[in-house]
Amino acid sequence: MDIINAIVLLLNYIFVPALSYGSQLALGAIFVSLIYGILRFAYFTAGDLMSFGTMFTILFTWYFQSLGISLGILPTALLAIPFGIIVTILYVLLKDKLVFSYYRTKKSPPVQLAMVSIGTMFVTQAIVRIIIGPFDRRFFDGEKFILKANEFKEMTGLNEGLTIKSTQVITLLVTIIVVSILFWFLNKTKTGKSMRAYSDNEDLALLSGIDPKKVVMITWVIAAILATIGGALYGLDKSFKPFTYFNNMLPIFAAAIVGGIGNPFGAFLGGYVIAFSEILVTYAYRKFFIYLLPESIEPDGLLQLLSTDYKFAVSFSILVVVLLFRPSGIFKGKVL
Amino acid sequence: MPFFSGENMTGGYGGADIINSCTINVNRGEIVTILGPNGAGKSTAMKAMLGLLNLKSGKISIDGKDISKLTPQDRVKEGISFVPQSRNVFTGLSVLENLEMGAFLREERIEEIIEEIFALFPILKEKKAQIVGELSGGQRQQVALGRALMTKPSVLMLDEPTAGVSPIVMDELFDHILKVKKTNVAIIMVEQNAKQALSIADRGYVLVTGENKFSGTGKELLNDPEVRRSFLGG
Numbered sequence: 001m002d003i004i005n006a007i008v009l010l011l012n013y014i015f016v017p018a019l020s021y022g023s024q025l026a027l028g029a030i031f032v033s034l035i036y037g038i039l040r041f042a043y044f045t046a047g048d049l050m051s052f053g054t055m056f057t058i059l060f061t062w063y064f065q066s067l068g069i070s071l072g073i074l075p076t077a078l079l080a081i082p083f084g085i086i087v088t089i090l091y092v093l094l095k096d097k098l099v100f101s102y103y104r105t106k107k108s109p110p111v112q113l114a115m116v117s118i119g120t121m122f123v124t125q126a127i128v129r130i131i132i133g134p135f136d137r138r139f140f141d142g143e144k145f146i147l148k149a150n151e152f153k154e155m156t157g158l159n160e161g162l163t164i165k166s167t168q169v170i171t172l173l174v175t176i177i178v179v180s181i182l183f184w185f186l187n188k189t190k191t192g193k194s195m196r197a198y199s200d201n202e203d204l205a206l207l208s209g210i211d212p213k214k215v216v217m218i219t220w221v222i223a224a225i226l227a228t229i230g231g232a233l234y235g236l237d238k239s240f241k242p243f244t245y246f247n248n249m250l251p252i253f254a255a256a257i258v259g260g261i262g263n264p265f266g267a268f269l270g271g272y273v274i275a276f277s278e279i280l281v282t283y284a285y286r287k288f289f290i291y292l293l294p295e296s297i298e299p300d301g302l303l304q305l306l307s308t309d310y311k312f313a314v315s316f317s318i319l320v321v322v323l324l325f326r327p328s329g330i331f332k333g334k335v336l
Numbered sequence: 337m338p339f340f341s342g343e344n345m346t347g348g349y350g351g352a353d354i355i356n357s358c359t360i361n362v363n364r365g366e367i368v369t370i371l372g373p374n375g376a377g378k379s380t381a382m383k384a385m386l387g388l389l390n391l392k393s394g395k396i397s398i399d400g401k402d403i404s405k406l407t408p409q410d411r412v413k414e415g416i417s418f419v420p421q422s423r424n425v426f427t428g429l430s431v432l433e434n435l436e437m438g439a440f441l442r443e444e445r446i447e448e449i450i451e452e453i454f455a456l457f458p459i460l461k462e463k464k465a466q467i468v469g470e471l472s473g474g475q476r477q478q479v480a481l482g483r484a485l486m487t488k489p490s491v492l493m494l495d496e497p498t499a500g501v502s503p504i505v506m507d508e509l510f511d512h513i514l515k516v517k518k519t520n521v522a523i524i525m526v527e528q529n530a531k532q533a534l535s536i537a538d539r540g541y542v543l544v545t546g547e548n549k550f551s552g553t554g555k556e557l558l559n560d561p562e563v564r565r566s567f568l569g570g
Binding site (some may be wrong): 193196200201204206209210 | 409428429441483487
């Protein structure tokens with residue numbers, strides 16, 4: 001019985017949260033990886049683009065709520081996401097036209113474009129703070145839990161409860177759908193294949209008649225879609241605070257690089273690698289060992305490897321280790 | 337009037353002129369090889385015909401049509417196909433996807449063309465689902481040729497197709513190039529392996545410092561004492 005309790009404990013505090021956090025990171029990492037592969041620079045606006053998309057999702061959510069529209073047990077935000085996506089697409093395309101296309105036609109080196117993306121990061125941050133402010137906001141409505149700890153305890157008779165929030169299930173389902181559509185698009189359609197070809201060998205792609213403008217535009221559209229969905233899911237699951245989104249850039253980049261930058265599928269898996277590492281390393285295992293070990297050798301301390309304040313240190317360490325020992329990432333991408 | 341020609345081409349990559357009033361032409365069903373010492377402007381002459389550098393003077397024409405002002409992409413649409421010396425395949429894509437990308441501009445069904453390519457290069461049919469990065473050097477060159485042929489070009493330009501492959505693979509590749517020639521394609525090829533190249537070529541040009549030094553049929557050049565002494569090692 002104790003063993004089952006210990007397993008439920010890990011499921012509840014590590015597996016379920018890491019799975020949804022990992023999905024949110026994965027969505028971000030995929031578009032960072034795509035932009036690196038196709039536009040060939042590190043897109044530092046990633047976190048703030050997610051915050052931008054989430055902000056518009058929240059604004060539309062509020063608008064729908066004021067009209068009395070709701071999805072019943074599902075959060076209204078799901079209805080608002082498509083509208084948030086449209087605004088975000090317009091924003092990235094405008095940004096590309098006003099800023100990035102200039103450096104692209106000048107054939108600026110990738111480092112310069114990365115610096116430019118830091119500039120657009122600050123601008124995006126400012127826009128978000130001007131429109132919605134820097135505060136922490138919750139925009140979740142509908143049924144909060146699918147499985148409550150008490151219900152689980154009653155059902156199974158265990159000491160440990162298992163909580164599953166509806167946002168966690170929504171995150172997982174939406175991620176599976178979005179990622180499946182994306183990989184179907186990249187691997188099966190002519191346009192998707194031409195994007196992979198362009199990322200693989202730009203000169204040969206041009207010689208084959210692939211239109212670089214179209215490839216670049218579709219990359220931005222995909223980035224906006226993934227950023228808005230990933231950001232909105234993160235905000236639903238936790239809360240929306242622009243600064244947190246900016247911070248998330250580190251685990252997102254770590255995920256993209258661990259997966260092999262320029263390789264979207266690697267980035268997808270990288271998201272989970274980072275999420276699980278962060279949570280595994282910062283979880284306090286005291287209770288887990290109390291269940292497993294005999295009373296005589298019960299641990300006194302928290303048995304926590306690192307305080308949760310250091311969770312970014314985990315992504316950063318993984319990043320450094322990967323860059324030192326396997327610069328092309330776990331799943332072969334481009335060498336940085 | 338030759339089918340595809342570059343006449344009196346002069347130009348370079350911005351600095352000094354690399355080719356000087358250089359003339360190269362080819363007819364359909366003919367293999368023409370460009371030879372010369374290192375830095376003679378062989379690849380540059382070919383790239384000029386494709387439109388990869390701005391010419392100061394000279395005229396490029398295909399089938400009587402002046403294409404000197406067209407971009408490389410538009411010249412591809414006119415039926416010119418180019419296989420670069422290096423990075424001439426999409427290494428992360430499968431063999432079949434490489435061929436599909438070659439036919440990117442074709443709207444109609446491409447299955448028939450793919451079958452024709454498979455008939456020319458049977459090994460590609462066997463390996464069609466494999467990632468090109470995992471193929472051998474000789475197989476990759478066949479993918480590169482196949483990709484270039486997907487546009488059904490009337491002119492095929494090859495930049496050192498046998499660079500870095502073993503002598504056995506080289507013979508095999510030349511066999512494939514001869515097969516392509518039989519489909520009535522005009523082939524221009526820059527080569528380092530002068531003797532072997534001349535043995536399959538109908539005609540050859542020897543460039544020195546960007547100018548036509550010698551030209552003639554493969555046999556003439558092979559037997560020309562001066563060409564032999566300078567470029568073929570006696």
